[in-house]
Amino acid sequence: MNNIKIIVGLGNNIDNKFIGTRHNMGAKYVINLAKKFNLKFKKNKKFYGYTSNLILLNQKIILFLPNSFINNSGKSIFIISNFYKITLQNILVIHDDLDFLPGIIKFKYGGSSGGHNGINNIIKIFKSTLFYRLRIGIGHPKNKIEINNFVLSKPTKIEQKNINFAIKNGIRALLIFIKKNYNQAVTFLHTKK
Template structure:
């Protein structure tokens, strides 16, 4: 892996919203690794370079708002010659319950505008996704308001637990062993 992207929206008003699960994942990882994200105008986001063994990888939180996340991802990929199959995008997932996280290769975009923009900018849907469950409001017309609001306390705890559990597979992801990471993550404790 060369690039780990956490999706979310910049700004204080979005910090604790469901849509910012990807940012939360990256922020937790940054804390664990003891590194800092820095604003990088040429990549339209907050970035960190992390050395792991013989490999270096980049962490990215696009600051373009969710629907234009692909601009930041594509800029960093072009500059460092990163291929789509070397990317993991961490994002909120309506189709998974809070407390659940799943790793997935390619496939459909599930109506997620951040993923749609990344796929459009990269010219492919073939990249890894780490999906953090946030649940569905039950009415598709309520989705926008739902993802842009903070979850209740019980739901927030479940989302935090899913993020922490998915961070346990970080060493496998860094090594590029996504199949082992998927097996560990998807196996019930």
């Protein structure tokens, strides 16, 4: 049994034009997780985001989509965690990752942001790197200059198929994490082909 109390899906959730873009894969994951359990999100002005409640093993886990640009995600996460008196160590953040190819999904605890602006913002606001992350591979453009356009554009059909596969495995891994433990979830993803 673990102690994850909030699951956050990062993305540019403020504007529908970003739905389906590479940078929104964290939000897509959490939306897919909610669909699996027939949950609906409701807009919560107090938290500057959208919330839903997942009950697993008699434990309530808040699903949260910040209603902001990804680079400002930390503020609304701080507000909701403060309100429920939940520490950063009890939060799992799902986000896209340029360092992995589409189809790869991996857990991480602590450490640097890897250059991800949303994660950077969370670290800056909480003044800590100690939180769980689930990183969804989106691939990397050949040229660094193209990164902004790349993350704000939609994956190709093949990339999306691979990302969907990763998200499906990632949800299975999350349930292992919640019902058993982090190490078993990590092992599941590392051995999954």
